[in-house]
Structures are given as structure tokens and as C-alpha cells.
Amino acid sequence: MTKSALPVTVMTLLLLAAWYVGAAWLNWPQAAETLARAGKPTAFADVLAQAYAMKRPILPTPGQVVVELWNSLTGYAPTSPRNLLFHTWVTTEAALTGLAMGLVLGILLAAGIVYTRTLEASLLPWVIASQTIPILAIAPMIVVILGNIGLTGLLPKAVICMYLCFFPITVGMVKGLRSADPLWLDLMRTYSAGGMRAFWSLRLPASMPFLFASLKVSVAISVVGAIVGELPTGGQAGLGARLLSGSYYGQTVQIWAALIMASLLSVALIAVVRGLELVLLGRAGAR
Amino acid sequence: MTFPNPQDVREATAARQGSGPAISPAASPVVVEARKLSLVYPTADKPVTALSEVDLTIARGDFVSLIGPSGCGKTTLLRVIADLERPTSGHIAIEGMTPEQARLKRLYGYVFQAPALYPWRTVERNVMLPLEIMGLPKAERRQRAREQLERVGLSGFERKFPWQLSGGMQQRVSIARALALQPDLLLMDEPFGALDEITRDHLNLHLTQLWRATGKTCVFVTHSIAEAVFLSTRIVVMSPRPGRILDVIDCDSLPRERTLDIRESPEFAAIAHRVREGLKEGHSYDD
Secondary structure (H helix, E strand, C coil), X not given: CHHHHHHHHHHHHHXXXXXXXXXXXXXXXXXXXXXHHCCCCCCHHHHHHHHCCCCCCCCCCHHHHHHHHHHHHHHCCCCXXXXXXXXXXXXXXXXXXXXXXXXXHHHHHXXXXXXXXHHHHHHHHHHHHHCCCCHHXXXXXXXXXXXXXXXXXXXXXXXXXXXXXXXXXXXXHHHHHCCCCHHHHHHHHHCCCCHHHHHHHHHHHHHHHHHHHHHHHHHHHHHHHHHHHHCCCCCCCCHHHHHHHHHHCCCHHHHHHHHHHHHHHHHHHHHHHHHHHHHHHHHHHCC | CCCCCHHHHHHHHHHHHHHCCXXXXXXXXXXXXXXXXXXXXXXCCCCEEEEEEEEEEEECCCEEEEECCCCCCHHHHHHHHCCCCCCCEEEEEECCECHHHHHXXXXXXXXXXXXXXXXXXXXXXXXXXXXXXXXXXXXXXXXHHHHHHHHCCCCCCCCCCHHHCCHHHHHHHHHHHHHHCXXXXXXXXXXXXXXXXXXXXXXXXXXXXXXXXXXXEEEEEECXXXXXXXXXXXXXXXXXXXCEEEEEEECCCCCCCCCHHHHHCHHHHHHHHHHHHHHHHHCCCCC
């Protein structure tokens, strides 16, 4: 831990420095123009200060984003739509619901594919085809169709997440359910254990490391799915809505704050999955 | 490591067999009977004859070793007895039943070449696996598992995971797991093949004591002459291409109670010599 602290710190500082340089470079023309129009001095230091303090910069500085995050998180109650936590929760809810649905669908599909040869031939091409359609194209369709049959709010977003999530889980679980050692399967046969018993006592536990590898991918794309799902709904709540309203009004600082929040959310969810993996498989998996 | 007193174990086993489903020793003295047993694998270029017209009778309480070079069908024969392979022709009966009936009745315990422990289960839960499948109540499962682990000298390792044990200890767990079913017939496929010679000597001594204590019928596959002579009451010498029986050697000249010292005796040397001659006869150097 201490060994990696120094390189990580150096890298972070370099990135922040690059960000500040980039912000100055991108905001410079606008800042210089604003100062000139107001008849203020346009020396290097003046323009730089203005470039870092604009209300609607092309690229806000990390400092501006942190201040925006801080104000939003501490200035309002967590239930207020002006607090980013409120939006983060809305997105998390959809992402986790979708992940759960994707988990069930993915495992069912994988079990079908592993146990039925005809399903492997008939289903697998469709599963792969489903992932070649850009989610941005199909997400509004899902919202429209589900809205038409009276389903709005959380569910359409969760369905979009599920659509993205199930694929890594199906692929991982097909491999996982087939990962049981032939000797382990022979052993089940010597106990004259039936198919269901072999599934629950052997194939499913043997697939767990594969499931967790897939889950880490799925949980991150589930957050992306939830955000994409919030865009066509017109932006009432959620990190996606926050991004949309930010772009309507040119509020780049707000957009960046929402982006940072979304990535923090993904990191946190992956950490939770990793924690679950350690608790459930830690001792048995350490080989 | 301490071994249980054989007398105690024999009494304990006899007491349990009275209540269990086990076949009483008064039943037919023949446990396995094979007549003109053949097994041919269809392969891409030409069919491979794994077993050719094998005749074999195994009596109750015998310790029979199948010995021969790779490809002589010794493992195949064991797998046919266990109903893990189906013969293409000939007749085989286990306790007067077909191998499938015997397997469904869980009449035998099988020890594989590798320990084949499930890595996500603790040692104790590995031994309890067959008992779970039999549907025994939890208390009895735990008690039987403890008994068998004690019998193989692994008391105190119940909560360990397989990766925390040495190869020899893992194989002892797999023997305990086979014994937990309380079968009359123990089938072992080169269980000590992957272990170093010192560990192997140790486990052989342990195994012969276990066999004498429990009175089980054992069928043991090996390619070590010393191991076969040390353990067996009868040795079946097999030869490859096609897999067939060359010689069946009785080891009556050796006492039933064996210590590592008997390996220095002239009787031991005489039997080992006969096995070696048999193997030489079946070996052709032209392929």
C-alpha cells in the first residue's frame, strides 16, 4: 500500500496539472474577450484568473467541480433535487434493479444454453446480435414501448440496464457452469446424484468465480445503462437528467460534477462486488 | 499420527452394518463377477479395444490390485465396475446386480487418481457431500464425517479448505469421503500415483490397516509392483493393445497383517518377480 502511494500521488498530480493547463488553454479566448469587452486589463495573470473563474467555461477546473460538488452535497437536504445525492440514488436504484434482473436473465439463459444443445444453437446468435445494437438507439424505443403500456419511472430504466447487463453474465456463466472438472462430475455420478443435485452442489458453486468476474463488468455498464435511460425521459431526476439539464443551459460545471459522481458510483459498486466476492469466495478461492 | 485400534474399528463397523443397508457378510462370497467383458472405443481412425474378453471374480474381503502399463485397461475395468463406462459386450455383475443398479444403490466408494475435492467446501463438508446427497440428517452427517476423518488421521482439520492441505492429506480426505458412504466395496484408481515415495509408503501402510480393520472388499489400480504386492491378496496382471488379463496371482504366502518389513522377505520377492515376469510377457517393444 505505502509502496504504491508515491507513484499514485505523482500520477494524480500530473493529471490535475494537465487538467489546469487544458482549462486555461480552452477557456483563454473567451476569457480574454470578456475582459476586453468590459474594458479591464488583459495581462497574462488577469486572463488566467478569468479563465479559471468563468461561470460557463468550456472546461471547468477541478477546483470548480469540487466546489460545485461540495455545495450541492452540503447545501441542501439529501432529498432535495438540488442535492446530487438525490440524483445519485435515483440512478443507483435503477442500476441495481436492472442488475438484479440481468443477473436472473443471464443465469437462466446460461443454464438453458449449457443444458440444452438446441438452445445453444438457436439462442446464442440472438444473444450476441442483441449486443450489436447501440444502446443509444434502442433505449428511447424501450422507454416509448413500456410507457405506452403504462410502465414509467424506474422500470424502463431498469430494463435498459438489464439489456446491457445480462450479456457478460450469460457469457461468464456459460463458461462457469461448464468449468466443473470431469472428475468432480464423475464423483457426482458415483453418488448417483441427479441433474438438479449436480447443478446446485457442483456446477453452480464451481461457476462463482466466473460470475463475479462478469458482475464487475455488469455493474459498471449497468450505471451507464441507467444514465442513458434517464436521457429520453426528459430529465426529471437521476444523474442522466442532471447531465441533460446541464447541457440545455450550458452548465458545464454541473455536467462535470455529475460525471464525477457517476464514476464514483461505479467505483463504489465495483468495490461492493469485490467485497462480496472476498467474503463469499475468499478462503476457498485462495489457492 | 495415531491409528485406531483395528479391533475397535471392526466392532464399530460391525455394529453399524447391523443397522445400515449394507449386505451382510453371509451373502454371496462373490462381489464382482466379469465374464468375457469387452469395451471398444470408437475413434476417428480405428476402434480402440480397451478391454478384451476379461474374466475376473473378486471375492468378499479381497484386496485385488489391477496392475499393468498405461493403456492396459486397468482404469477402464474399474470404471466399468463403477458404471462410469459401459462395456460393449460381455457380462458383469456387482453383488448380483448390474453396475448401474449397484451405482444407484451406492454400493461402492470410489477414490480417483486426483483427490477431486470441491475447493469451495471445507474438508468436513467435502466428506459430508455424499451424505447430503443420500439425504442423511445433519447431525448424522457431521458425526460420520468426524468418524471417517479420525480414521484417516485427520482429526482437527475439519474446518480447513483443501488448498491448505498437502497432497497426501487431500488424498486421505478423499478416502474418508469414500468411506463415509460405508460401502462394502472400495474402488481406488491409482490414489497414490501422484505422491512421493515416502508419503506413499506411509499411506500404503495406513490403507492396509484400514482394510484389515473394516473388512471391505478393495479393488486397487496401480502401476507400482511393490505397492501391488504389499497391499493385495490377489494381483491381476494386465497388458495393453488390446487390454486383457495375463495372469492372476494369489498372495497367500504373505500374512494378511502387513508391515513395511515384509517387503524384505523372500515371499514378497517371489511374488514381485512373478508380477514382473507377467508384465514383461505382455510388453512388446515394437510399438
